[in-house]
Amino acid sequence: MRFYSKTYKTFQFFNYTCIALLSLACILPLIHILAVSFSSRDAATANIVNFIPIDFTTAAYKETLGNNNFIRALLIGVQRTVLGTVLSLIVTMMAAYSLSKEQHRFRGRNIYSWYFIIIMLFHGGLIPTYLVVSGTGLMDSIWALVIPSAVNVWNMILMLNFFRNLPQELEEAPLMDGAGHFRTLFSIFIPVSMPSVATIMLFTMVVHWNSWFDGILYMTKVEDYPLASFLHTIVVKENFSEVGVDLAALHQISNRTVKSSQIFIGALPILLVYPFLQKYFVKGIVLGSVKG
Amino acid sequence: MTEPVFNTDKKALRLPTRGWRAYLQKTWPLHVLLLPAVLLALVYNYIPIMGIVIAFQDYKPWLGFGGSPWVGLDHFRYLFEYPDSMQIIRNTLIIAFAKIMTNMFVPVIFALLLNEIRIKWFKRTAQTLVYLPHFLSWVILGGIFVDILSIRGGIVNRFLGTLGIDPIAFLSNGDWFRFTVIVTDAWKDFGFSAIIFLAAIAGTNPSLYEAAEIDGANRWQQVLHVTLPAIAPIFIVVATLSLGRVLDAGFDQIFNLYNPLVYSKGDIIDTFVYRVGLLGSQYSFATAIGFFKSLIGFIMIVISYRLAYKWAGYRIF
Numbered sequence: 001m002r003f004y005s006k007t008y009k010t011f012q013f014f015n016y017t018c019i020a021l022l023s024l025a026c027i028l029p030l031i032h033i034l035a036v037s038f039s040s041r042d043a044a045t046a047n048i049v050n051f052i053p054i055d056f057t058t059a060a061y062k063e064t065l066g067n068n069n070f071i072r073a074l075l076i077g078v079q080r081t082v083l084g085t086v087l088s089l090i091v092t093m094m095a096a097y098s099l100s101k102e103q104h105r106f107r108g109r110n111i112y113s114w115y116f117i118i119i120m121l122f123h124g125g126l127i128p129t130y131l132v133v134s135g136t137g138l139m140d141s142i143w144a145l146v147i148p149s150a151v152n153v154w155n156m157i158l159m160l161n162f163f164r165n166l167p168q169e170l171e172e173a174p175l176m177d178g179a180g181h182f183r184t185l186f187s188i189f190i191p192v193s194m195p196s197v198a199t200i201m202l203f204t205m206v207v208h209w210n211s212w213f214d215g216i217l218y219m220t221k222v223e224d225y226p227l228a229s230f231l232h233t234i235v236v237k238e239n240f241s242e243v244g245v246d247l248a249a250l251h252q253i254s255n256r257t258v259k260s261s262q263i264f265i266g267a268l269p270i271l272l273v274y275p276f277l278q279k280y281f282v283k284g285i286v287l288g289s290v291k292g
Numbered sequence: 293m294t295e296p297v298f299n300t301d302k303k304a305l306r307l308p309t310r311g312w313r314a315y316l317q318k319t320w321p322l323h324v325l326l327l328p329a330v331l332l333a334l335v336y337n338y339i340p341i342m343g344i345v346i347a348f349q350d351y352k353p354w355l356g357f358g359g360s361p362w363v364g365l366d367h368f369r370y371l372f373e374y375p376d377s378m379q380i381i382r383n384t385l386i387i388a389f390a391k392i393m394t395n396m397f398v399p400v401i402f403a404l405l406l407n408e409i410r411i412k413w414f415k416r417t418a419q420t421l422v423y424l425p426h427f428l429s430w431v432i433l434g435g436i437f438v439d440i441l442s443i444r445g446g447i448v449n450r451f452l453g454t455l456g457i458d459p460i461a462f463l464s465n466g467d468w469f470r471f472t473v474i475v476t477d478a479w480k481d482f483g484f485s486a487i488i489f490l491a492a493i494a495g496t497n498p499s500l501y502e503a504a505e506i507d508g509a510n511r512w513q514q515v516l517h518v519t520l521p522a523i524a525p526i527f528i529v530v531a532t533l534s535l536g537r538v539l540d541a542g543f544d545q546i547f548n549l550y551n552p553l554v555y556s557k558g559d560i561i562d563t564f565v566y567r568v569g570l571l572g573s574q575y576s577f578a579t580a581i582g583f584f585k586s587l588i589g590f591i592m593i594v595i596s597y598r599l600a601y602k603w604a605g606y607r608i609f
Contacts, residue, residue, distance in 0.1 A: 047446075116329070
């Protein structure tokens with residue numbers, strides 16, 4: 001039994017309380033929204049719901065899931081997440097494979113590396129990027145949400161370092177047996193590095209699911225908005241002018257329980273992958289930063 | 293019994309020492325694998341970087357980058373003459389600076405407190421909960437905060453009401469808006485930012501604590517003389533790197549939380565660029581402002597990298 005002074009014990013009491021309150025503060029807003037979404041409309045309007053639903057009902061979710069605009073946005077959100085993640089991963093992994101070769105095995109590697117490091121440091125900014133995206137004819141198409149962000153240099157560096165740490169024989173053996181670089185990458189490297197591919201995939205998915213600004217920028221019609229952009233316009237900004245809804249529908253959308261259910265459905269995919277994310281990110285961040 | 297045949301001929305791996313033709317024959321797949329990324333970066337990263345020239349032009353979409361007339365630094369001059377721009381720059385600096393300070397100290401204090409927690413499950417649960425908000429987007433959080441901070445029966449104001457405090461207009465009073473923006477930003481990221489300090493603390497040599505204990509140091513003195521010096525280098529790195537964000541007040545957050553009522557205190561460079569540049573179609577002017585912002589950010593990053601190297605011996609390259 002270690003000896004602790006009385007002051008330290010008092011400190012620990014306050015410390016535990018403080019950490020517990022901070023942790024609760026991080027989750028309670030979400031629980032409140034969840035409670036509101038499962039409460040009856042009258043209870044929500046009367047502002048009496050705290051963290052437990054009052055007059056439990058799933059009416060709000062029925063209404064949300066019966067709302068075609070919402071479902072359409074949800075599907076576009078899923079679509080851009082899947083498409084964007086796959087595209088970004090393929091482009092990034094192919095580039096990372098080449099860059100993982102040493103300079104003496106692949107002359108030009110350093111030039112390519114600087115080419116990508118530069119875009120990590122400099123950005124054209126909002127307007128020039130917007131002009132290029134519209135100039136390449138991507139406006140109003142789902143490709144505007146996945147192509148411009150496909151090259152992720154940060155992920156490329158993570159992947160490159162992982163490939164580089166694989167045993168060298170793994171690369172030499174297939175090449176000696178007559179497999180080309182393409183086969184080495186797709187049949188050996190990627191299957192072997194599945195855990196880190198999965199990590200990068202999860203993070204890319206979260207970024208895509210959360211992206212809302214590009215949807216607002218590049219989609220001129222609200223019908224083309226992915227869920228995040230839709231939530232921004234309808235739930236956060238309450239801007240109905242672009243949707244062209246009649247007053248009855250407006251009344252329905254502005255209903256607080258329905259809004260809460262939409263917010264919660266928007267957060268749900270993140271909550272579902274969060275346990276898997278948490279397993280990886282501590283390791284990843286520590287590797288990425290302390291190594292520096 | 294036959295020996296298994298292994299290919300031990302490493303000729304397939306050897307690269308030709310002379311002749312680029314033979315060399316290319318061996319390595320062309322590596323170039324091809326890079327091609328998609330190179331092309332995408334060229335179109336969507338390099339061309340926009342070159343597109344910054346429109347900050348020095350009077351850009352008209354139908355004339356293009358090449359055909360628009362040059363106007364030199366007119367847009368930059370206009371930026372400083374524009375009636376609102378000083379207020380916007382001031383808003384940006386105040387919010388960004390306050391965020392830098394809170395986001396520097398709150399995670400350190402949290403990491404130090406969490407480090408004193410001895411009950412394993414308690415610590416792990418706390419970590420799981422405080423890291424979560426980092427992964428939720430400002431759209432979701434904006435929706436949540438607009439609801440819970442509402443002046444008409446939002447749960448926060450109801451709670452304050454039970455303490456006898458009048459409802460506070462968190463999102464519709466300019467000064468309170470700034471306060472809300474700073475606190476909610478700290479709320480979102482303090483846990484996640486603490487990870488790096490927790491890692492530094494975990495990496496401290498335990499014999500240092502033992503030595504301090506034998507020398508009669510109590511817990512507080514151990515924190516002061518062992519833990520704090522252990523996280524000092526990484527703290528200096530984080531602090532100096534955050535200097536590059538002095539004009540970065542957080543577009544996502546403010547765009548999701550603000551409303552016309554708080555434009556005077558809450559409008560920042562990025563939201564202004566969006567409203568004036570895209571919604572108002574003043575492409576050149578907005579690009580000039582954006583360029584001004586990145587230029588300042590870049591200068592600050594260069595300075596802070598030098599400082600980080602000087603004070604903490606930290607280099608990224």
